[in-house]
Amino acid sequence: MGRIVCIDYGKKRCGIAVTDPLRIIASGLTTVETDSLIWYLKGYFKQEVVDLVLVGYPLALDGSPTDATPAVEKFIRNFRKVFPDMTLEQIDEQYSSALASRALSESGMKKKDRERKGAIDEMAATLLLQEYLGHSGY
Secondary structure (H helix, E strand, O other), rough: OOOOEEOOOOOOOOEEEEEEEOOOEEEEEEEEEEHHHHHHHHHHHOOOEEEEEEEEEOOOOOOEEOOOOHHHHHHHHHHHHHHOOOOEEEEEEEOHHHHHHHHHHHHHOHHHOOOOOOHHHHHHHHHHHHHHHHHOOO
């Protein structure tokens, strides 16, 4: 069984989370500059068996696209061209960054460290992946 990778896509940075090979635990992996994301994924897919990639899909509360939606859609199209055999699913990412910031705060992380945007991006991806695992019966 391969891992599941989850991406919290952003204009500047992308948070990445991953499951263990048995798909029991979701852990933050890293934060990558958006311009380097495909390159990073190519290297990661060579090292690890990955069966599924989840991408946070931004929608407003009423279900309409946000200003971030077109960039995520462009990434998804590019991903499918570069990795045509990889399964990719979209996952609702509403409130993921706000929940990530709160989780980091409650974990006791110092404010200075929480303000490092990459920490929030990575945590947001982790929370999205945990939610997916909880709803998917893994």
